[in-house]
Amino acid sequence: MRFAIHDRRSFLARAVTGGLALVSAGLAALVGIAAAPRPHTAGRRWHRTVSLFDLPPERPLAAVIADRQADGWYETRKQSVVFIDREGSGYRALSATCSHLGCRVRWDATSELYLCPCHGGAYDRNGRVVAGPPPRPLQRLAARVNPQTSEIEVEL
Amino acid sequence: MNRRLASIAAWLDDRTGWRTLRRHLLEEPLPAGTGWWFTLGSLLLFGLGIQVVTGIALALYYAPTPDHAWDSVRYVTTDVRAGAFLRGLHHWAASLVVIAAALHLVRVVFFGSYQKPREMNWLIGLALLAVILAFGLTGYLLPWDQRAYWATVVTINIARLTPAMGDAVAWLMKGGTEVGALTLTRWYAAHVVVLPVLLAGLVAAHLYLLRRHGISGPVRARLGPAKSFFPYQAARDVTVSVGSGVLLAILAWRGAPALDAPADPTSSDYVPRPEWYFLGLFQLLKYFPGRWEVVGALIVPGLAAAFLALLPWIDRSRSRDPRTRRIVLGIFTAGLAGVVTLTTLGAMDRPRRQPDVWTVQEEAGAILIASSDRCTRCHRADGMTAPVDPRRVSRPQDWLAAHIVDPEVIGPGVRDVPVSSNDAENNAIRAALGRMRVADPPPLDEASRKAIVLVNRYCLTCHVIGSVGGTDGPDLTHVGEKLDPGLIERRIINPADVQIDADMPAFGDKLTPEEIHSIAMWLGTRR
Numbered sequence: 040m041r042f043a044i045h046d047r048r049s050f051l052a053r054a055v056t057g058g059l060a061l062v063s064a065g066l067a068a069l070v071g072i073a074a075a076p077r078p079h080t081a082g083r084r085w086h087r088t089v090s091l092f093d094l095p096p097e098r099p100l101a102a103v104i105a106d107r108q109a110d111g112w113y114e115t116r117k118q119s120v121v122f123i124d125r126e127g128s129g130y131r132a133l134s135a136t137c138s139h140l141g142c143r144v145r146w147d148a149t150s151e152l153y154l155c156p157c158h159g160g161a162y163d164r165n166g167r168v169v170a171g172p173p174p175r176p177l178q179r180l181a182a183r184v185n186p187q188t189s190e191i192e193v194e195l
Numbered sequence: 196m197n198r199r200l201a202s203i204a205a206w207l208d209d210r211t212g213w214r215t216l217r218r219h220l221l222e223e224p225l226p227a228g229t230g231w232w233f234t235l236g237s238l239l240l241f242g243l244g245i246q247v248v249t250g251i252a253l254a255l256y257y258a259p260t261p262d263h264a265w266d267s268v269r270y271v272t273t274d275v276r277a278g279a280f281l282r283g284l285h286h287w288a289a290s291l292v293v294i295a296a297a298l299h300l301v302r303v304v305f306f307g308s309y310q311k312p313r314e315m316n317w318l319i320g321l322a323l324l325a326v327i328l329a330f331g332l333t334g335y336l337l338p339w340d341q342r343a344y345w346a347t348v349v350t351i352n353i354a355r356l357t358p359a360m361g362d363a364v365a366w367l368m369k370g371g372t373e374v375g376a377l378t379l380t381r382w383y384a385a386h387v388v389v390l391p392v393l394l395a396g397l398v399a400a401h402l403y404l405l406r407r408h409g410i411s412g413p414v415r416a417r418l419g420p421a422k423s424f425f426p427y428q429a430a431r432d433v434t435v436s437v438g439s440g441v442l443l444a445i446l447a448w449r450g451a452p453a454l455d456a457p458a459d460p461t462s463s464d465y466v467p468r469p470e471w472y473f474l475g476l477f478q479l480l481k482y483f484p485g486r487w488e489v490v491g492a493l494i495v496p497g498l499a500a501a502f503l504a505l506l507p508w509i510d511r512s513r514s515r516d517p518r519t520r521r522i523v524l525g526i527f528t529a530g531l532a533g534v535v536t537l538t539t540l541g542a543m544d545r546p547r548r549q550p551d552v553w554t555v556q557e558e559a560g561a562i563l564i565a566s567s568d569r570c571t572r573c574h575r576a577d578g579m580t581a582p583v584d585p586r587r588v589s590r591p592q593d594w595l596a597a598h599i600v601d602p603e604v605i606g607p608g609v610r611d612v613p614v615s616s617n618d619a620e621n622n623a624i625r626a627a628l629g630r631m632r633v634a635d636p637p638p639l640d641e642a643s644r645k646a647i648v649l650v651n652r653y654c655l656t657c658h659v660i661g662s663v664g665g666t667d668g669p670d671l672t673h674v675g676e677k678l679d680p681g682l683i684e685r686r687i688i689n690p691a692d693v694q695i696d697a698d699m700p701a702f703g704d705k706l707t708p709e710e711i712h713s714i715a716m717w718l719g720t721r722r
Contacts, residue, residue: 051426058433062440066245069284070252072277107581111256112263112270114581 085192088132089123091184094191099124099146099164101135104195121180122146122153123191124164132182132193133166138175153177225428226412227419232302233410237432238439239295242288243394245443246330249285250387257337259383261376262591264339265457269586272451283447289331291439293472296324304506304527307515308411314507316404321503323397326390328472333386335470339379344458345467347382348374353480356489373460414515456632461592466546474541475534481544499530553630553637554663559651560627561636562644563620570624573602585631592625599624619652646717649710653702660721668699673722680719687711 088102099122108117120135142157153162160171181194258267271278309317355361370377483491573579657668690697
C-alpha cells in the first residue's frame with residue numbers, strides 16, 4: 040500500500056518534529072540532572088567543645104566548632120558557634136545562629152539575654168524568643184559529657 | 196483550550212510574523228535528487244549544538260586555574276550526577292564535529308559546490324573548519340592533566356616556527372613566558388567566549404549564503420518537481436543526526452575520557468600525543484627534523500590551506516561534473532589520501548607503554564602515606580584533616596615538598612624549613628603522591644611493607660634497585676640471584692666481615708636485628 044503524497048508529508052513532518060523534540064528533551068534532561076546541586080550529605084557527628092571545669096556557673100560559654108566541609112572540589116573548614124550552659128544537673132547547647140536571618144547572637148551579661156545585633160532579636164537563657172522578629176527559639180543541639188575527658192560534646 | 200492556543204499563536208504571528216519566517220526557513224524548495232549526501236552540513240550543525248549544550252553544563256563546574264582545573268574536571272567526572280556521561284558526550288561529539296566537517300568538505304569538493312557563485316560560502320566554510328580545529332586545540336588543554344599540558348607545550352613550540360614573528364605568536368598564545376596560569380585562562384576564554392562568538396557569526400553567515408544561492412544539488416540536474424526542505428530533506432537530516440546522537444550516547448555511556456595525572460611542568464619523561472585529528476600533522480613533523488621542521492609544521496599545511504582557499508579560482512571548469520575537473524580532484528584526492536595515511540601512521544606509531552611497575556621508592560611512599568605515624572597523625576578518618584587521597588591532591592609541587600618535610604608549613608617561604616633527617620622518606624612520599632594519582636599501589640604483605648620502608652630509607656642512598664637509587668654501591672636489582680638472605684644479612688651487619696675491603700658502612704649498630712633480617716629476606720627475593 041502506498042501513502043498518498045499528503046499522508047507521507049504529514050508523517051515525515053511529525054517524525055522530524057518528534058525526533059527533534061526527543062533529542063532536545065534528552066539534552067535538556069541531561070543538563071538538568073548535571074546542573075542540579077547535590078544535596079548535602081554530611082552526617083551529624085559529636086564534636087568536642089569545652090571542658091566541664093571551664094564552664095562558669097553564671098553565664099553560658101561560647102565554643103567554636105570547626106568542621107571539614109566539602110565544597111565541590113574544595114574542602115573548606117566550616118566554623119559554627121554554640122553556647123554551652125548548665126541546665127539543672129545536665130548541660131544545654133544552643134546554636135548561636137539567630138533564627139530570624141542567620142546573624143550570630145551574643146550573650147549580654149547585663150540583660151542576661153542572647154541579643155542579635157542585626158534586627159534586635161532577643162532570646163532568654165533557654166533560647167526562647169523574648170523580643171524582636173525571630174520566628175523560632177534558638178536551635179537546641181544535643182549535648183553530652185565525655186566521662187573520659189570531662190569535655191562537653193555537641194552533636195552537629 | 197486548543198482555540199485559546201490558536202488565538203495566542205495568531206496574536207503572536209500578527210505581532211512578530213513568525214509563521215512567515217518559519218515558512219521562509221523551512222519550506223525552501225530543493226532541486227530534485229537532493230539526497231543523503233546533503234545531510235552532512237546538518238549533521239555538523241547537530242554536533243555543534245551538542246557541544247554548546249554540554250559545554251554550558253561543563254562550564255558550571257570548571258575552574259580555569261592550574262590549582263583547580265584538574266580537580267574540578269575530576270569532580271565533574273566522579274561527583275556530578277551524569278557528569279561522566281556529560282564529559283564523554285562533549286569528548287565524542289568533538290570528534291563527530293571534526294568528522295562531519297571533513298566529510299562535508301569532501302562532499303562539497305567532489306560535487307563542485309564551491310564553484311561560482313558560492314565562492315564566499317566556501318571560504319566561510321573553511322574559516323568554520325579553522326574555528327572547529329581551534330576549539331579542539333583549546334579544549335584539549337582545559338583538563339590540565341599531563342597529556343593536556345605537554346600537548347600544548349608542543350603546539351606552542353610549533354607555532355614558534357612561524358617565520359619572523361614566531362616568538363610573538365608563541366608569547367601571545369602563552370600569555371607569558373611559560374605555559375601556566377595565564378595560558379590556561381587565555382585558552383579558556385578562547386574556548387568559551389571568543390570561538391563560540393566566531394562560530395555563531397560564521398554559521399549564521401554560512402546559512403544566510405546557503406539560502407541566498409540555494410543548495411547546489413546533484414551534479415547533473417535531474418528532472419522532477421522541487422521538494423520543500425521540510426519535511427523531506429529534514430527527515431534525512433534528522434535520521435542521520437539522531438542516528439549519530441545514539442552512537443555518541445553509547446560511546447559516552449562507556450565513560451568519560453581518562454584523566455591523566457595533573458600537569459607537572461617538571462616531569463621529563465612524558466611523551467605527549469595530540470588528539471586524533473591532529474595526528475596527521477604530528478606524524479608529518481617526524482619526517483622533517485631539525486631546521487626542516489618548519490616545512491612539516493607550517494609550509495605543507497599552509498600550502499594545503501592555500502590550495503583549498505583558492506580552489507574556486509584554481510578550478511576554471513564551467514561544469515560541476517567531476518569528469519571535467521580531473522586535475523583538481525586528483526590533487527585533492529592525493530592530499531586527502533596523504534592526510535588519511537599520515538593520521539593512520541600517527542595512530543599506529545604510539546610509544547610503547549611502560550609496564551606498570553612501581554619502584555621501591557614509590558611503594559615505600561605509598562606505605563608511609565597509608566600507615567606511618569607522620570602522615571596518619573593528622574590524615575585519618577577522624578583526624579584533623581581527611582585521609583590523603585592522592586587523586587584529589589592538587590597542591591603545587593613546592594607546597595607538597597615543604598609540607599612533607601614539615602607538616603606545619605602551609606605556606607612555603609613563610610618560615611625556614613627545618614632540616615629534615617629523612618630525605619629518603621620525603622622523596623618517597625612525593626614520588627608516591629605522583630604515582631598514586633593514576634594507579635593504585637600494588638598489594639603487599641606485611642613483611643614486605645616493613646622491609647620496603649627500610650630499604651628505601653637505608654639502601655637506596657647508595658644502591659640501585661630497579662630504576663631508582665644511588666650509584667655508589669652495586670646494583671641490587673637482582674641481588675637474590677647471587678646472594679642468599681643469610682649472606683646479605685651478614686653483609687648488612689658488618690660488610691668487612693664478608694669482604695675485607697668493603698666501602699659500605701656497617702648497619703649492625705644502626706638497625707635492630709629484626710630490621711636487618713627483614714631487609715635481607717626481602718632483598719633475597721630480588722631476582
